[in-house]
Amino acid sequence: MNENTTPASAVTGEVERHIFDAELIDEVPEPEPQLTRGQRFMNWWLRSPRVPAGLKSRRAAKHALVDALAFLIRAPWRFIRSVGRGLVAAVRGWRQWVRVHDYREAAEQSEKLADKFVEIRELTLFRWKVTGAVVLAAGAVLAVGCAVYGGRAMWAALGLTAIALAVYGRRKDGAPGRKPVLAGPRTLTWTMDPQMLVDAFRDAKLIGKDESLRLVERAAHDGSGWAVTVDLPATRKAADVLKRRDALASALAVDELQLIVERVRGRGGHAGRVFLWVADEDPYSGPALRFPLLDMEYWDAWRAIPFGRDARSRRIDLQLVWTSLIVGSIPRQGKTCASRLPAAGLILDPFTQLYIFDGKGGKDWQAAEAVAHRYVCGDEQEQAEAVRDHLVELVAEVQARFSRMSALDDEICPESKITPAISRDRELGMPITAVIIDEVQVYLENPAKEEVGGKKTTLGAYIADLLTYLARKGPAVGIVVVLATQRPDSTTIPSRLRAVLGSRFALRVMDWRDSNIVLGEQMNTRGFDASTLLPSHKGVGILRPDGEAESGGDAVAVTVRTFYMDNAGWRSICERGRALREAAGTLSGHAAGDDRPRAIDRAAVVKALGTGSGGSDRALVDLPEPLASVVDHLGDELDQREFVPSAELTEALEVDPGTFAKQMGQLECRPTRHRIPDHTGDLRRVRGYFTADIRAAVERMSDEISSNGEAEADQE
Numbered sequence: 228m229n230e231n232t233t234p235a236s237a238v239t240g241e242v243e244r245h246i247f248d249a250e251l252i253d254e255v256p257e258p259e260p261q262l263t264r265g266q267r268f269m270n271w272w273l274r275s276p277r278v279p280a281g282l283k284s285r286r287a288a289k290h291a292l293v294d295a296l297a298f299l300i301r302a303p304w305r306f307i308r309s310v311g312r313g314l315v316a317a318v319r320g321w322r323q324w325v326r327v328h329d330y331r332e333a334a335e336q337s338e339k340l341a342d343k344f345v346e347i348r349e350l351t352l353f354r355w356k357v358t359g360a361v362v363l364a365a366g367a368v369l370a371v372g373c374a375v376y377g378g379r380a381m382w383a384a385l386g387l388t389a390i391a392l393a394v395y396g397r398r399k400d401g402a403p404g405r406k407p408v409l410a411g412p413r414t415l416t417w418t419m420d421p422q423m424l425v426d427a428f429r430d431a432k433l434i435g436k437d438e439s440l441r442l443v444e445r446a447a448h449d450g451s452g453w454a455v456t457v458d459l460p461a462t463r464k465a466a467d468v469l470k471r472r473d474a475l476a477s478a479l480a481v482d483e484l485q486l487i488v489e490r491v492r493g494r495g496g497h498a499g500r501v502f503l504w505v506a507d508e509d510p511y512s513g514p515a516l517r518f519p520l521l522d523m524e525y526w527d528a529w530r531a532i533p534f535g536r537d538a539r540s541r542r543i544d545l546q547l548v549w550t551s552l553i554v555g556s557i558p559r560q561g562k563t564c565a566s567r568l569p570a571a572g573l574i575l576d577p578f579t580q581l582y583i584f585d586g587k588g589g590k591d592w593q594a595a596e597a598v599a600h601r602y603v604c605g606d607e608q609e610q611a612e613a614v615r616d617h618l619v620e621l622v623a624e625v626q627a628r629f630s631r632m633s634a635l636d637d638e639i640c641p642e643s644k645i646t647p648a649i650s651r652d653r654e655l656g657m658p659i660t661a662v663i664i665d666e667v668q669v670y671l672e673n674p675a676k677e678e679v680g681g682k683k684t685t686l687g688a689y690i691a692d693l694l695t696y697l698a699r700k701g702p703a704v705g706i707v708v709v710l711a712t713q714r715p716d717s718t719t720i721p722s723r724l725r726a727v728l729g730s731r732f733a734l735r736v737m738d739w740r741d742s743n744i745v746l747g748e749q750m751n752t753r754g755f756d757a758s759t760l761l762p763s764h765k766g767v768g769i770l771r772p773d774g775e776a777e778s779g780g781d782a783v784a785v786t787v788r789t790f791y792m793d794n795a796g797w798r799s800i801c802e803r804g805r806a807l808r809e810a811a812g813t814l815s816g817h818a819a820g821d822d823r824p825r826a827i828d829r830a831a832v833v834k835a836l837g838t839g840s841g842g843s844d845r846a847l848v849d850l851p852e853p854l855a856s857v858v859d860h861l862g863d864e865l866d867q868r869e870f871v872p873s874a875e876l877t878e879a880l881e882v883d884p885g886t887f888a889k890q891m892g893q894l895e896c897r898p899t900r901h902r903i904p905d906h907t908g909d910l911r912r913v914r915g916y917f918t919a920d921i922r923a924a925v926e927r928m929s930d931e932i933s934s935n936g937e938a939e940a941d942q943e
């Protein structure tokens with residue numbers, strides 16, 4: 228009853244104490260029929276817990292017989308194992324006793340070991356003597372027995388000892404058995420004894436000495452590993468366990484790749500609940516995983532593409548539309564194989580257009596020539612220029628798509644974003660278009676001088692700007708950017724480009740810095756470091772799906788073993804893709820033998836890069852003051868002039884010269900004296916700033932801001 232309402236009875240002064248939920252039943256139950264004595268006996272026989280289950284029915288008897296036979300067959304082996312365990316436990320017990328272990332530990336804990344040393348020594352000596360006496364006495368008894376009864380006495384003694392040891396070493400139901408801590412490797416004993424798990428958490432410093440865990444679910448074998456869910460003590464956070472996964476793996480004596488730690492969130496979970504799963508053996512070994520799309524005739528590019536399996540063998544799919552992907556690793560770790568997986572998904576959709584550029588120049592991507600709208604293979608200057616031209620064409624295409632989309636009515640285009648229907652409508656001409664570049668560093672590092680819109684730059688930097696624009700603006704109009712690189716360092720992949728690549732996949736890299744460059748700032752401190760992957764684990768990497776794509780689940784990132792597709796499989800997918808395009812009439816560009824460049828407005832492209840997003844970091848990020856005003860005031864002159872007098876800046880910005888110099892100093896931009904010509908042409912020494920210093924400060928701030936942005940995004 229709602230507490231806020233006042234019942235009528237309360238008004239009249241009566242008190243209703245209880246309200247019962249009840250159901251009105253019309254039918255009166257029939258009386259139970261009378262049972263005969265025999266039936267009552269059978270009833271009792273079948274229900275009594277005292278009668279063994281095997282005597283209750285023929286089926287149960289059969290089961291009991293099979294169980295008994297199995298027990299008999301296994302009995303000798305179990306007996307031997309129990310004797311072994313008993314022997315180990317007995318030796319361990321004796322050793323602890325003879326070394327006065329408990330007394331010694333107590334003294335150690337109260338830091339009085341030195342005081343008690345003599346006492347402990349005496350006790351140890353005494354216990355050794357007792358041991359010696361017992362051994363001698365037992366030997367004497369045995370000798371007498373042997374003299375009187377012959378060899379039988381020896382066998383009887385051995386048998387009795389074995390039985391005693393077996394009883395001592397037996398494994399009781401629900402009990403942990405004997406802990407194998409005498410010596411030898413630490414093992415997964417926690418699966419039998421939760422106390423071991425608690426100790427491991429303490430050893431890994433995830434809980435305090437006096438704290439304990441609460442088992443939400445007991446350890447159970449799940450798939451090819453053990454799973455357990457625990458609650459941490461009230462003040463501890465599950466997120467910290469994720470961060471210190473390797474410490475916990477060490478405490479549990481397993482390889483960190485074998486240990487999966489996940490938070491339990493949402494319903495049934497909270498910030499202190501952790502799910503642990505420990506694989507029985509290396510989960511990333513074994514035969515390569517067959518790529519499911521090898522058996523598909525067709526695939527819808529809008530669907531998440533099968534990418535691989537995690538340690539628990541769960542399939543991990545990758546959503547590509549709306550996002551972009553960067554794959555990074557050292558050579559020969561499976562980068563090309565990994566990038567061909569999303570490519571295959573896109574190839575099997577005939578309404579998808581592909582721009583495929585292979586900086587390596589091998590035959591890895593050759594088969595895709597048959598379906599690609601634009602295809603470039605190689606690292607020569609000519610090819611780098613072709614990549615640039617195709618990207619310029621695509622940037623122009625993005626602009627054209629935006630303007631065409633703004634003319635569409637709300638019914639067709641409700642959110643000024645591409646929809647599956649728009650992407651398949653050939654009249655609208657906006658298919659999902661993927662730019663896939665393998666060994667992208669080849670093009671990004673191209674040093675050839677280039678003049679873009681009057682500014683001097685390099686071909687590599689221009690390609691980076693074009694890609695940044697495409698990855699930033701393109702997703703809304705159906706552009707997907709997939710980049711693979713074997714040089715995931717900060718100089719090769721500029722931060723402005725990295726910041727806009729949504730999904731990241733890092734196979735093995737050289738060190739944690741490279742791993743963070745691919746996966747995002749501080750990912751190593753959150754337990755994701757691709758430099759710790761094993762060299763033998765080809766195709767295994769850490770996938771950090773785009774936060775906005777719905778494939779990430781709760782975890783920020785997941786270690787995935789990618790599906791494997793050999794060259795023959797890849798070729799057959801490309802052939803199928805071509806056949807599908809021919810049937811749908813969508814074969815175009817290079818694949819259709821048409822490599823003519825489209826007519827484009829290059830000036831508009833340059834303008835888009837400058838104002839939109841690509842041109843420079845300055846346009847990308849909100850710089851702090853007064854740097855932002857300085858950049859704004861100088862505009863293009865920031866690149867053209869060498870030196871700017873302080874007076875000019877303080878006058879234009881209408882700021883106090885002292886404060887201005889201090890604020891610029893805080894941004895590591897200090898004024899210097901420099902000779903510049905005055906209006907009469909004479910050289911004059913003035914205080915001011917070199918534009919190179921201002922540009923460097925801008926670069927630094929942009930890097931800082933984009934990495935902070937990434938870190939913040941990570942925390943969300």
Ligand SMILES: Nc1ncnc2c1ncn2[C@@H]1O[C@H](COP(=O)(O)OP(=O)(O)OP(=O)(O)O)[C@@H](O)[C@H]1O
Nearest residue numbers: 515558559560561562563564713765766789790791
């Ligand atoms: N998912 C996978 N499962 C099993 N083996 C794989 C997997 N992916 C790649 N490999 C193996 O790893 C080898 C290297 O793969 P790949 O050529 O893709 O590496 P790469 O990083 O692109 O090399 P490079 O830097 O030379 O281009 C392949 O020959 C393949 O046998």
